[in-house]
Amino acid sequence: MTDPVRYSVQDGIAVIAVDNPPVNALSQAVRAGLAEAVARLSGDDQARAGVIYGAGRTFIAGADIREFGKPMAEPFLPDVIAAIEACEKPVVAALHGTALGGGLEVALGCHARVALASAKVGLPEVTLGILPGAGGTQRLPRIAGAAAALDLITSGRHVAAVEALKLGIVDAVVDGDDPLAAGLAHARRLADGEATGRRSGEIDPGAKDEALFADWRAKTKKSARGQISPMVAIDAIEAAYDLPFNEGMARERELFKELMASDQRAGLIHAFFAERAVAKIPEAEAASPREVASIGVIGGGTMGSGIAVAALNAGLPVTLVERDEASVERARGIVSKLLDDGVRRGKLSEARRDQILSRDFSTATDYSALAETDLVIEAVFEDMDVKKDVFRRLDGIAKAGAILATNTSYLDVNEIAAATSRPQDVIGFHFFSPAHVMRLLEVVVADKTAADVVATGFALAKKLRKVAVRAGVCDGFIGNRLLNTYRKAADYMVEDGASPYQIDAALVAFGFPMGPFAVSDLAGLDIAWAGRKRRAATRDPRERTVGIADRICERGWFGQKTGRGYYLYEPGARRGSPDPEVEAIIAAEREAKGIVPRSFTDEEIVSRYMAAMINEAAKIVEEGIALRPLDVDVTMLAGYGFPRWRGGPMQYADRLGLDTVLAELRRLSAEDGFFWEPAPLLVRLADEGQTFASLNERD
Ligand code: 3HC
Ligand code: NAI
Numbered sequence: 001m002t003d004p005v006r007y008s009v010q011d012g013i014a015v016i017a018v019d020n021p022p023v024n025a026l027s028q029a030v031r032a033g034l035a036e037a038v039a040r041l042s043g044d045d046q047a048r049a050g051v052i053y054g055a056g057r058t059f060i061a062g063a064d065i066r067e068f069g070k071p072m073a074e075p076f077l078p079d080v081i082a083a084i085e086a087c088e089k090p091v092v093a094a095l096h097g098t099a100l101g102g103g104l105e106v107a108l109g110c111h112a113r114v115a116l117a118s119a120k121v122g123l124p125e126v127t128l129g130i131l132p133g134a135g136g137t138q139r140l141p142r143i144a145g146a147a148a149a150l151d152l153i154t155s156g157r158h159v160a161a162v163e164a165l166k167l168g169i170v171d172a173v174v175d176g177d178d179p180l181a182a183g184l185a186h187a188r189r190l191a192d193g194e195a196t197g198r199r200s201g202e203i204d205p206g207a208k209d210e211a212l213f214a215d216w217r218a219k220t221k222k223s224a225r226g227q228i229s230p231m232v233a234i235d236a237i238e239a240a241y242d243l244p245f246n247e248g249m250a251r252e253r254e255l256f257k258e259l260m261a262s263d264q265r266a267g268l269i270h271a272f273f274a275e276r277a278v279a280k281i282p283e284a285e286a287a288s289p290r291e292v293a294s295i296g297v298i299g300g301g302t303m304g305s306g307i308a309v310a311a312l313n314a315g316l317p318v319t320l321v322e323r324d325e326a327s328v329e330r331a332r333g334i335v336s337k338l339l340d341d342g343v344r345r346g347k348l349s350e351a352r353r354d355q356i357l358s359r360d361f362s363t364a365t366d367y368s369a370l371a372e373t374d375l376v377i378e379a380v381f382e383d384m385d386v387k388k389d390v391f392r393r394l395d396g397i398a399k400a401g402a403i404l405a406t407n408t409s410y411l412d413v414n415e416i417a418a419a420t421s422r423p424q425d426v427i428g429f430h431f432f433s434p435a436h437v438m439r440l441l442e443v444v445v446a447d448k449t450a451a452d453v454v455a456t457g458f459a460l461a462k463k464l465r466k467v468a469v470r471a472g473v474c475d476g477f478i479g480n481r482l483l484n485t486y487r488k489a490a491d492y493m494v495e496d497g498a499s500p501y502q503i504d505a506a507l508v509a510f511g512f513p514m515g516p517f518a519v520s521d522l523a524g525l526d527i528a529w530a531g532r533k534r535r536a537a538t539r540d541p542r543e544r545t546v547g548i549a550d551r552i553c554e555r556g557w558f559g560q561k562t563g564r565g566y567y568l569y570e571p572g573a574r575r576g577s578p579d580p581e582v583e584a585i586i587a588a589e590r591e592a593k594g595i596v597p598r599s600f601t602d603e604e605i606v607s608r609y610m611a612a613m614i615n616e617a618a619k620i621v622e623e624g625i626a627l628r629p630l631d632v633d634v635t636m637l638a639g640y641g642f643p644r645w646r647g648g649p650m651q652y653a654d655r656l657g658l659d660t661v662l663a664e665l666r667r668l669s670a671e672d673g674f675f676w677e678p679a680p681l682l683v684r685l686a687d688e689g690q691t692f693a694s695l696n697e698r699d
Contacts (some may be wrong), residue, residue, distance in 0.1 A: 005033025006055075007040055013187045014040075014047035014089075015180065017054075023061035024054045026102045028073045030064075034106070035080045038087055048191040050091040051183035052084075052110060057099025059179070060106055065128065068260065077102050077134040078249060081109035082201075090190035090197040093121045094183025095170065096341025098158065105134040106167075108143060111197025113170040114186045115161040116179055120360045121169055124156035126229040128272060129265030129645060133256030135201070137236035138248045140205040144168045149237050150216045154230040171195075201245045208241035226511045227645045239279055263655055267647030269635055270693075274630040274648065277696070279462075281470045281627065283445075283454035290403060290456045292463075296321065296376035298390055300363075304379035305437030308361065309338045313348070313436065314464045317360045319369050328363045335361060338436055371397050375460070377429055379407040381471040387411060388419040395420035399612070403453050405429040409480055410531060413446040413473050423448035427457060432475060432639045433523075440639030441466045442477050463501070467638045472625040475535070478635045481625070482616050482649075487528075487611035488675065490516045494586060497597030498605060501578045506602035509608065511643025516609075517566040519641075520549075520557035521576060525566075529553040529679055542674040551585050608640050611664045611676070614653045618679035621650075621695065629692035650692040658686040 004020040016037040018024045026034075027366065032053070041050045049279065051597075054060055063077065084091055084106065093099070093107035095115040104121050107113045113522035115121070123132045131137060132153060141149035144167045152159060164170045172695040189195040206623035217234055224230040232255050239251040239549050253292065259265055295311040297304045297320045308318045312335075320335070324329045339356060362369070370376055376398060378390050387406060394404055404426045428444025441464070443457035454470070463466035471477040477483055490503050504515020520528060528549065553567065559565030559575065567576025590597055617632045626632045633648020646652045653661050667687055669676035 003028045003033065007037045009044065010184065011188075012046065012048045012191070013184050014044060014050035016041070016050055016052045017180075018060055020053065022325060023058055023098075024056065024103070025064040025066075025068065026060060027064040030060075031075050031077055035075050035083055038080075038091070041089055041091070047089065049089050049187040050087070051180065051187050052091060052106065053094040053183050054103075054368070057612075059093070059095045059099040060103030061098050061099030061240070062103050062124070063134075065269060065272065068128075068130075068696055069266065078253065079107070081106055081134055083113075085109040085199050085201055088406070090187065092183050092187045092190065092197075094179040095161070096179040096602070097178070098122070100158070101125050101136075102134050105132060105136045105139070107202050108169075109135060110137040110236060111199060112116070112186060112190060112195070114172045114174055114179075114182045115170045116177065116182065117165060117173050117175050118163050118177075119161045119164075119179075120158040121161070121164050122156060122158040123153050126154060126227075126233055127156040127268065129227075129229050129262060129268035130259045131229055131233040131236050131252070133253060133258055133260075135249060137233065137252045138240045138245060139167070139200040141237055141240045142205045143200045144211055146205075146209055146237065146241070149240075150212070152268075153233045153237060154216065154220050154224075157401065157535070160348045170251050176248075176361075188218035190608070193596075205240050213238055225513075226260065226509075226643065228262065228264055232259055235435060242522050250264075264645040266655070267645045267651055268590060270633070270647040270651045271644050274634050275467055276697075277628075277630055278467060278469050278634045279458055280567065281454065281458065283451040283470075284458055287451035287455045289459035290401065290452055292316070292374045292403070292456060292460060294319070294369040294373045294375075295374035296467050297372040298367075298376065298378045298394070299380035300327065301333065301379065302334075302376075302433060303431060303435055305331050305334035305338065306433065306437075307377055307379060307407065307431055308335055308490070309342075309436040310464050310466075312339070312356050312360055313342070313596070315360075316364075316463070320361070320363045321367055321369060322363065322365060324365055326364060332363055338434075351490070367393050367397050367679075372399055374455070375403040375405065377407055379431075382409060382411065382527075384411055384415065387416050391416055391419040391426070393625050395422065401425070403456055404455075407431055410534075411448060411535045413444050414448075417446050417448060424450040425453060425555055427453050428471075428473075428477070429457060429460075430471070430479075432479075432675045438639060439465075439467050441468045442471045442479060442480070442635065443468045444471050444473060444477050446473055465636060469631050469635050469638075470507055470627055471615035471631075471635075472623070474620075474623070474625050476624050477621055478632060479639050481620060482613055482636065483538065483633070483640065484531075486609050487516055487520070488544075488546075489608050490650070491548065492544060492672065493600055493605060493608060493677070494548060495590060495593070495595060496600075497590075498600040499578075499583065502600070503605050503609075506605040510604065510606050511646060513641045518576070521565035521567055521569075522574075524559050524561055525549060525553050526558045540674075544673065544675060544685045548586055548589050551589065552582065556676070598653065607664055608668065610649065610652065611661060611668065613649045614661055615665055615676070615682060616677050617649055618682040618692075621692075622679060622681040630697045631694045654691040654693050658691065659681060659689075662686040 006017045091111045093110040099121045118198045148167045236252045239248040295318045297308045300322045339353045413428040417423035427449045430442035432438035441461045458468045475575035507515045551575045557564045568579040570577045629650035635641035645676045665678040
């Protein structure tokens with residue numbers, strides 16, 4: 001193993017190389033190595049100045065997150081940085097790749113910073129449920145001012161080198177790809193007195209702008225929605241103005257430790273690693289992805305158009321096939337509009353949009369246009385006969401080795417694959433609406449899907465900047481199967497006495513961006529209605545059914561698109577108001593069943609909703625539909641608005657304690673029957689005193 005920190009001297013300048021792949025995280029060994037290197041620089045007669053840089057693809061990307069939650073080992077990062085800052089010889093940080101979190105804090109402790117133009121800096125700690133804990137909240141405002149510090153630290157956003165220069169975070173931006181050369185040149189200038197360095201801890205931060213802090217507190221309270229770290233980070237930044245530097249550092253440390261001990265930190269770190277672990281699937285180890293240089297999309301409605309834009313934005317040419325010329329024109333209109341939105345939001349240049357429309361995007365009504373395409377994604381109506389017909393036609397024209405994917409939400413991918421002569425090439429790619437925005441892609445693996453086709457799904461997701469989760473075939477795969485289950489729990493509560501509006505409010509307070517009834521209105525109540533009709537014949541006769549949604553649909557109220565659903569919508573409005581007529585429908589349904597409504601507390605609502613979700617998730621894991629509990633967590637986080645700081649339903653269950661969840665399910669199944677019967681996996685884990693997390697490790 002190479003030394004994680006190497007010291008050498010080049011022409012009178014000490015070169016301190018941090019070499020801890022993959023991202024040079026500040027493990028205990030790196031911290032110790034840095035402390036030793038700085039001490040050596042101080043006493044080294046051969047060195048007039050020093051440069052700290054990262055070997056490999058990046059500067060230091062932060063503290064070693066794997067050490068979080070364990071006792072911290074010396075030397076502590078703030079002390080290492082204090083030693084760098086105190087060094088009497090100038091020390092330059094030479095940045096490339098990403099200088100994040102503790103990495104940027106090391107750089108802020110240096111006396112000057114140079115960055116390659118491609119470098120990015122940031123303090124993303126709040127996204128992990130903590131705050132910069134090695135002086136970032138004290139040094140950044142001194143260097144860049146309160147407004148920049150508040151912005152960077154509460155958002156965690158990555159800032160490109162040019163903006164960092166404008167903000168005063170770096171002293172120079174250099175073209176090229178050699179951070180060490182840039183650092184050495186700057187160190188020489190400092191040593192020769194041609195440039196000056198500063199100790200950021202010694203800079204006077206100036207007077208506190210009270211109004212600015214009040215404004216950020218109000219803004220952050222809204223945007224953070226239940227997440228505590230951004231608010232606490234503001235307290236820490238404020239200490240830079242209220243206290244002398246050393247006391248501010250102590251205050252930061254105290255707040256950092258508080259957050260480090262929080263459940264939210266545990267949830268967010270779990271989310272971070274889970275999003276990376278989902279890519280670790282057997283097929284990716286067994287096979288390499290197939291080459292995908294062109295995409296075909298069949299059906300250019302809501303989903304097909306969004307999928308086309310996601311692929312076009314990633315630089316892949318797309319051919320979209322629709323039923324007839326009028327449908328082609330409609331699809332072209334949607335694609336153009338989505339690209340225009342991208343231009344308006346600054347995500348896409350006008351020139352790039354024009355190039356996409358004139359060169360990369362083509363349309364057709366004839367399937368033969370897809371004969372040479374590497375990967376075709378079908379997004380036609382959710383109807384088995386229509387889908388089978390599409391796949392039969394595709395089978396007739398697609399080249400050998402082309403991947404044939406379906407975007408079905410619920411239908412049996414095995415049955416669709418059987419309509420072709422090449423089931424090994426057929427797979428489900430379940431995108432989420434809007435497909436060019438939502439991060440989740442469920443990669444649905446059918447019985448005969450080849451391993452390299454699965455691996456291609458994961459490679460494509462990466463290219464589209466999405467998170468792929470591997471799912472098996474069942475009604476609704478991972479996400480929609482869960483959705484159907486917790487929606488039923490919500491419907492039962494409505495029938496028993498809660499209002500849809502109270503349920504939505506309770507779940508928004510829990511951390512979801514929208515409650516389940518508002519989501520139904522957005523998605524369209526007709527879609528779930530069609531699903532209920534489809535499943536009616538195969539439904540378990542023991543299942544409790546609620547007729548309220550059917551009564552609403554029978555009136556033609558399908559949600560936002562018809563101006564009313566569970567809520568009433570003013571024309572064009574996205575937020576609705578409670579509808580007394582819906583409340584009357586609910587009352588009539590209760591009366592017809594002889595149910596005397598009772599009241600529910602918000603805690604009861606959350607508890608039942610989560611118990612239903614966790615129980616179904618346990619079945620999904622046990623059946624192998626999800627590989628591990630973490631795959632369920634990522635599905636819910638990336639596709640269904642589950643509050644990230646709660647880590648996902650399985651992580652949430654672990655924190656509640658599986659015995660607590662089991663006791664709630666047993667109580668509910670005694671009261672309300674079969675729907676609540678605990679999943680065998682949950683019973684086993686609870687009996688063994690185990691957690692879902694114990695199943696996340698694969699050998
Ligand atoms: N600690 C430990 N491991 C880390 C890590 C970190 N800070 N950052 C990344 N890794 C690991 C990943 O888990 C992954 O491991 P795997 O290959 O075993 O799955 C590997 O490094 C590569 O990471 P990515 O797949 O994410 O690589 P990318 O090139 O896509 O992204 C990155 C690189 C932008 C650096 C991204 O990994 C990232 O955002 N990392 C986290 C950065 C961060 O949040 N830093 C702040 C940490 S908190 C802190 O510093 C506290 C301080 O204030 C005291
Ligand atoms: P949509 O009704 O908006 O679009 C379907 C399109 O397919 C229409 O434009 C239609 O003209 C076209 N089409 C129908 N038959 C065709 C054929 N034989 N050849 C070519 N084009 C044909 O439907 P939407 O919402 O886009 O859904 C498409 C698929 O995506 C469905 O399977 C649905 O379950 C799934 N899905 C939908 C989501 C949503 O939120 N709307 C989310 C995830 C998946």
